[in-house]
Structures are given as structure tokens and as C-alpha cells.
Amino acid sequence: MTARASTENPSRAAAVQKVVSKGGIEAWLVEDYAVPLVALEFAFKGGAAQDPIGKPGVATLLAGLLDEGAGPYDDEAFHRALDEDAIELSFSADRDVLTGRMQTLSRNIGRAFELLRLAVAEPRLDPGPLERVVSQVAASLKREANDPDFVAGRAFRGLSYPGHPYGLPVRGDLATLPTLARGNLIDMRTRTFARDHLKIAVVGAIDAATLAGHLDDVFGALPEKADLDPVALVSFSGEGVRDITPVDVPQSTIRFGRQGIARKDPDFIAATVVNHILGGGIFSARLFREVREKRGLAYSVYSQLVAFDHAAYLSGGTSTKNERAAESMDVIQGEIASLAEHGPTEQELDKARKYLIGSYALRFDTSTKIAGQLVHLQTEGFGVEYLDERNKLIAAVTMEDAKRAAKRLFGDAKLLVTVAGRPEGM
Amino acid sequence: MSIGHSAAAPGAVFLTPSPASPGKPSGPAIAQAKLANGLDVVVIPDHRAPVVTHMVWYRNGSADDPLGKSGIAHFLEHLMFKGTKNNPQGKFSELVADFGGQENAFTANDYTAYFQRVAKDHLAVCMEYEADRMKNLVLTDEVVAPERDVVLEERRMRTDSDPSDLLNEAVQAALFTQHPYGKPIIGWNHEIEGLGRDDALAYYDRFYTPENAILVVAGDVAPQEVIDLAQKIYGPVASRGAAPKRTRPREPEPRAHRLVTLSDEKVEQPSHQSVFLVPSYRTAAPGQAEALEVLAHLLGGGQTSLMFKKLVMDEKIAVAAGAHYQGTAVDDTRFYVFAVPAPGVTLEQLDDAIDKIIAQVAEHGVNEADFHRAKTRLVAEAVYAQDNQATLARWYGASLATGLTIEDVAHWPERIEAVTAEDVKKAARWLDKARSVTGFLLPAATPTRLEGDVDPALAG
Numbered sequence: 001m002t003a004r005a006s007t008e009n010p011s012r013a014a015a016v017q018k019v020v021s022k023g024g025i026e027a028w029l030v031e032d033y034a035v036p037l038v039a040l041e042f043a044f045k046g047g048a049a050q051d052p053i054g055k056p057g058v059a060t061l062l063a064g065l066l067d068e069g070a071g072p073y074d075d076e077a078f079h080r081a082l083d084e085d086a087i088e089l090s091f092s093a094d095r096d097v098l099t100g101r102m103q104t105l106s107r108n109i110g111r112a113f114e115l116l117r118l119a120v121a122e123p124r125l126d127p128g129p130l131e132r133v134v135s136q137v138a139a140s141l142k143r144e145a146n147d148p149d150f151v152a153g154r155a156f157r158g159l160s161y162p163g164h165p166y167g168l169p170v171r172g173d174l175a176t177l178p179t180l181a182r183g184n185l186i187d188m189r190t191r192t193f194a195r196d197h198l199k200i201a202v203v204g205a206i207d208a209a210t211l212a213g214h215l216d217d218v219f220g221a222l223p224e225k226a227d228l229d230p231v232a233l234v235s236f237s238g239e240g241v242r243d244i245t246p247v248d249v250p251q252s253t254i255r256f257g258r259q260g261i262a263r264k265d266p267d268f269i270a271a272t273v274v275n276h277i278l279g280g281g282i283f284s285a286r287l288f289r290e291v292r293e294k295r296g297l298a299y300s301v302y303s304q305l306v307a308f309d310h311a312a313y314l315s316g317g318t319s320t321k322n323e324r325a326a327e328s329m330d331v332i333q334g335e336i337a338s339l340a341e342h343g344p345t346e347q348e349l350d351k352a353r354k355y356l357i358g359s360y361a362l363r364f365d366t367s368t369k370i371a372g373q374l375v376h377l378q379t380e381g382f383g384v385e386y387l388d389e390r391n392k393l394i395a396a397v398t399m400e401d402a403k404r405a406a407k408r409l410f411g412d413a414k415l416l417v418t419v420a421g422r423p424e425g426m
Numbered sequence: 427m428s429i430g431h432s433a434a435a436p437g438a439v440f441l442t443p444s445p446a447s448p449g450k451p452s453g454p455a456i457a458q459a460k461l462a463n464g465l466d467v468v469v470i471p472d473h474r475a476p477v478v479t480h481m482v483w484y485r486n487g488s489a490d491d492p493l494g495k496s497g498i499a500h501f502l503e504h505l506m507f508k509g510t511k512n513n514p515q516g517k518f519s520e521l522v523a524d525f526g527g528q529e530n531a532f533t534a535n536d537y538t539a540y541f542q543r544v545a546k547d548h549l550a551v552c553m554e555y556e557a558d559r560m561k562n563l564v565l566t567d568e569v570v571a572p573e574r575d576v577v578l579e580e581r582r583m584r585t586d587s588d589p590s591d592l593l594n595e596a597v598q599a600a601l602f603t604q605h606p607y608g609k610p611i612i613g614w615n616h617e618i619e620g621l622g623r624d625d626a627l628a629y630y631d632r633f634y635t636p637e638n639a640i641l642v643v644a645g646d647v648a649p650q651e652v653i654d655l656a657q658k659i660y661g662p663v664a665s666r667g668a669a670p671k672r673t674r675p676r677e678p679e680p681r682a683h684r685l686v687t688l689s690d691e692k693v694e695q696p697s698h699q700s701v702f703l704v705p706s707y708r709t710a711a712p713g714q715a716e717a718l719e720v721l722a723h724l725l726g727g728g729q730t731s732l733m734f735k736k737l738v739m740d741e742k743i744a745v746a747a748g749a750h751y752q753g754t755a756v757d758d759t760r761f762y763v764f765a766v767p768a769p770g771v772t773l774e775q776l777d778d779a780i781d782k783i784i785a786q787v788a789e790h791g792v793n794e795a796d797f798h799r800a801k802t803r804l805v806a807e808a809v810y811a812q813d814n815q816a817t818l819a820r821w822y823g824a825s826l827a828t829g830l831t832i833e834d835v836a837h838w839p840e841r842i843e844a845v846t847a848e849d850v851k852k853a854a855r856w857l858d859k860a861r862s863v864t865g866f867l868l869p870a871a872t873p874t875r876l877e878g879d880v881d882p883a884l885a886g
Binding site: 010032034035036037039075076079080083084085086088103105132135136138139140142143145146147148247248249250251253281282283284292293294295296297298299300319320321351354355356357358359360361362364365366367368421 | 472473474475476477507516519520522523524525526527528529543544545571572573574575576577578579580582583586587588590691692693694695697728729730735738739742745746766768769799802803805806807809810812813814815816
């Protein structure tokens, strides 16, 4: 184990090497030999937002099929190859990206990159595994069909972005799942697997030259440019709407939300601070204090800022017994209105800044977490210097900024509220 | 791709929502000490980031709840955040938040643990507050009552709104007819409702002592410095003379298979689970628990496992299948197998097919290639765990809290390597139907009620 000299404010950016392969593939690398492992993450722009009209779930299905047979291996042989060398490989689709993650013992690096190359460049997308993965997705959708959290979330999504890809379920829905065909997957892969929107990060026991060679092997043969369908910029709908789906459970699960602030908006950082004060923090957040600690209304209560590529919203949630659902919602509504009108207190602002600055380090304490952060940063369009700038931006948020952001974020305090359960008085 | 477990093992119940789960590590140079007051200290160095994970584990969990007071271990865990005679409610949490730290606590069958993850400079302060609440907890009815409501909401959220969790609870209760692992960690509703300040304080006085606790520090620290710091800060907490005894009635040898079914109109996807009573790492004869671990991986660890291959790939009667050995336990414990049927397949058909797979392994053993692959995968988990100091801290903490030693953990990969194919074949004999409870989660029976009838009450 190597003990690295620690300084008070080490530059995180300085630890990142930009590796560019001969073929022009770029990756961010943090070289570290303390543990004999290598973690890699990458993302293609696309994701569920590129699902064809009427066929939600294609990106998820494609992600699910990439490790189900590739090159000379059928699904079973591919999984056996992974297991024989304890290589971890997984893919998932999100709203705007399809992400791949690989982790390997350093002694199996060569084999790991070889299998990754097959999954990325030569996935078979065979009909047998396709049918099986469809049935797996269907089973997971059925399992959640009447889960209050899922039910409230589904209503929330549909009402917040009607008629837009962001309003559709990332994993698809039971009605249309059987219509997703191999051709849809091939088309999705052809359109989105390309070098121009590819972001890669690697952390662990590997040097730049070795990595560069593997990057060309895995990604070098992909087309230069992706062919993405344009996704419309969309505002949040449904503010002021209350939607209740009856489910026979003793508790009401509530989702609430309204228009948020875009990632590249100058007020985004201040909005992050303000959201932390409302419901982003745990013990220190207003919602935790008022809903849980003082009144015992719920176990879980939170708010978060969500920023997609073409939309941004504030959302939050709680679960509270049916008899007190209305009371919980009143408390939440009241805190939002109060923050909109008065902004936070100096003490709240100070504490939120401190938390957000101090906690940044906890995002960088494992290889997989670091790789994830570095890909996320690149996907959002930031340079490596942001790793050092981010905390300065938080520190610079003034009361004026916070109040302005709170006004923009919480505005007239109108919320879209969706509920699953049998809430009384709502 | 694979989908998640349908019958999750009952893990720890957290103070606040949290996704973390323990893994299977080994690796770095671990330091260990025991203070004069009986507190065990474990230090796990990880110098890759200037961060430290500070945990205090108490060797008591839901299985130590007094009769009629189920849920008290977990309820007290919540109440430990309500302040001490030196520090009012919220002060510690506010401080951790000011550091940008994360904190939480969780209760399991055999232990309760509290942790903070902070920049390494703040370790001493976290120790001071944690040592303070080891002896100075103050509770008033004003804070106890709303927190009991929080726990009841937690139970409604986790269990009462979820038919599959209600079934899990019933399966555990059926498996353990006598031993308290059969009681839910969070407690039964009617017993939680009756828990008060005096119950919590009595439980606190009995279990929250230095000789019942384990301090685990993982991160960018020098072991001797941590031990010195622990001596200075935790050392003054007065010893009570001896660790409290865990008195738990032993589960009798099971003789009859039990089937538990739950039908609910909210269920659209049926599922199958069987839970077997088996020895734990602590109660097993040497090598037996390791063999069960390898067996679980062979039977149901991922897509190359026997169950997945047979049920999902070959016979296509399931869409998911798996197995899990819950080996970290003070007393005899649980081995799970579970499967999700393909459309049109009954749970009885699935149950028969699973029986056949188990019988095949018990009679004929396992294929050599499968066997080696399973061991490789398990041993690698110990290396992967080294990437995460919090995972290491949890693995060591949970092991020590259930009666194992540092050496047991550190040499786990070697003991897995030493498992033979014959050991696995023998281990499969534990999966005797008579030792198990099978749980069927089913949709509501075809409704016979007339339109306009009142809705059926919630099952369970």
C-alpha cells in the first residue's frame, strides 16, 4: 500500500491525465496502484431520449443485451468468460446516455478489454437472449406495477413531460414491450455508438500507454459521428395539478415537483445550495426537521434538483400514513413558500455551503466512484479543471444569489403533486 | 443482464434511507487493539483519499429484543440521535454536516452500528461525540413520541405497503419457531406502538457499554495514532465489568417442510423463495460455512450458476433465479434460493425443478469447471472490496460483531480456496426440504366478489 503525502488542498484535477490514443480516442485516467484493480466507465450520448416513438425501452433493452453474446461467444459463453476471470461488466441506459462499466483485477486487464471490445463493437443481439431479457424486463415491471413509489413516479413523469420522451418510462412499458424488435436495437446501436459523444474515464493500476492501446481496440472501429434525433427543450408541466392513484396501502406515497434550473444556468450552483437547505441535506434539511423530526410524519422526505440535457426540474417525495398525508403536504408546501418568499437564513446558507464543499471528497474515495464522477463531468461538458473549481463556486454563493435562486426555483410555490395510496383530505 | 433478487435477504434497517450493503473483502494491513475498558479497536488503512470512515458497532441487534418488545434495538438506534447531557439533539449531526460528512446508523439481527464518513481531520471530533453518546444519552417523552411515529411510518413504507416484504416476514417467522431471528428487525406493529422511553433506556443501559462495542476506523490514518486517539477519547468510558450476555433460545432441529403463501391483489408478478436453516460462520464446523458460500454461488450466483442455467436458459420456466447464503450470523442462519416464474409456469412447477437441482448436487456433486469458476469469483470479491473503505469497515465490523476474529476475515479467501468439490456436495445436504420454509407470492385469487363490494383489507 502506498502512502501518498497529503496536503490540505490537493488538486484533484492534477491527478487526472488526459490520454489520447493514436486513433484519437480520449480518456481521463487516474493512475493508482494501491489496489490491484482497474475500473473503467464510459458513456455514449443517446439513452432513452432516443427511443423510437411508441417504443420506449429500446435503449434499456440494448444495454441489457450487450453482455448477452458478442463476437464468437453466445450469451452463456460470454458470461462464462467474464466469470472465469472475475471480470465485472455492465451496461445501463439513462435518460440521455447509455453507460458501460467494467471492473477487473489488474492481472486480467488484457482479457477484460477484449471482452469489453466484443460487447461494444460486436454484440450479437441474438433473438434468444433478446426474448429472455424482454421477459426479465417485463417481470420487473410487473413486480413494481402496484408499488406505491413506482405508481406515484409513473404519474409524476407522465404529467410533468406529456408528449415528450422524458415523460416516458426508461425501461419501457408492458403494453409495448413485446413490440420491441431486434431491428430497433440494431438501429439504436448504429445511431448512438459513435466516437463524437463518447466519454471515458479509467481509474486504477494501468498506465497511459497501455490504456491508449486498449482504447483503440475497444472504440477505434466505431463511426466518427453519432446520428442522434433532436430532442426538444421542454418545460415542466402540471404545476398546480394534484393526481391521486388509489392503491390499497396504509400509507400515501407522494411525489412533488416543479420547473428546475438548467445545469449551465448561472444560478444552478446557487439553486443546488438552496435545494440542499430545503430537502437535499439529511438531518440539516428543513423538510427532514419539519416533516420527520418535529412531527413524526414520515421516515423518508427529500428534495432534489434533476437536470437532463433538455429539461430541468425540482422533485421531492415522502411517504406518510393516509390519515396524515394532507398535513405532510401542507408542511412541505409551507416550507417551499417560505423559502421562495424569505430565502434561507444566513446560518442555513453557511451550513449548506460548508456541507456541499466538505462532502465533495466523499465522491472520490473508490475507483468506481471516481470513474463515474469523471464521466459525468465530461458528459455535462466540463473540463478537468472543474474538479478544483466546483468548491470555489459553492463558496462564492452569496445570500443575494441564494435568494434569487430560491425565488426562481420555488417561485409561486405551485407544485405538481402525485400520490399513490388512499390519502385523506387531499 | 440480470434483474434483482426477488426475495431479498433481510439486511440491516437504516436510520435514514441508504443503499449500502456489505461485501466480501480482505487485503490491507489491519491493526487491532483492546482498551482496558473492553472496547475492541480495528484500524483499516486506505491512503488513496484523505477520507475516514468511523464506525461504532454494538454486539446487540433485533435478536436481543426482550420478549414483547420487538423493535426496541432499532427504535433505540433512532433515539441515539436525540442528544446527550452534554450535547443537545442535533448538535452532533449538525457538526458532521458542517464537515461535509455523511452519517447513518443501522440495526441488524445481531448488531447495531453508527458511522460517520468525514475528511480525516475530523476523526477525533467524531470520536468525542460517539464516545459521549455511549454513556450520556438523554431521552424525553417529547422526542420519543414523534420518533416512534417515524418508525411506524418506516414500517408502513418498507413492509406494510409491500406484499413481498410481508411474505418475507411471514417466512422468517415460520422458519424460526423459537429463535428470535424470526422476529422482524423493525418489530411488529403492535409492539412498536407500545415502546416507550423506559424501554429504550433499559435497553441502552444493558447493551451500550465499551465491552460490548467495537470501534472500526478505515481510511487515511496511521493505525497507532488511531489507537492512541481511541485510548484518549473512548478509554475514559467506564467499564461495566463484563459484556452483556446474549440469551437466545436455540432453534430446534426442523423436521417438517412449511409452505407460506401470500395472495394480494397488488401482486402481478408471482415469485418463489425457499429458506433453509443452516449453520453460520460462527456455528459451523470448520470449512462448512465456506462450503455453503461456494454452494450458494454455484447454485445461484449470476448467470452461469446452475439454477440460472437450468431454470432460465435451458428449461425457460423462470426469468430470474438465484441463491444466497447469509453466513454472517451469531446463531444458525439462512440459505436462500429464489426464482421468478416465466409466464404460465406455476410456482409448484418451479419448486419441483429447484428440488431436482438441489438433489442433483447433493447426490452427484458439481462440475469441476463450474466449481473453479465459483471459487475464482468469490475470492475476487475480496479484492474488489479493497476498493471501498466503507465496505471493508462493514465487513470487519459485522464479522467481529457476530463472534469472528480479524484473522477469520483476513484468511477468508484462503479458506474459500481450500473448499473441495466433495465439501460442496456435502454442504448441499443442508438443503433438505424438511429444513426449509417455502414462500409463494401470488396474485389475488380470481375475484368472486360482486361489483361494488368493499375492497378486501390489506393482507397480513
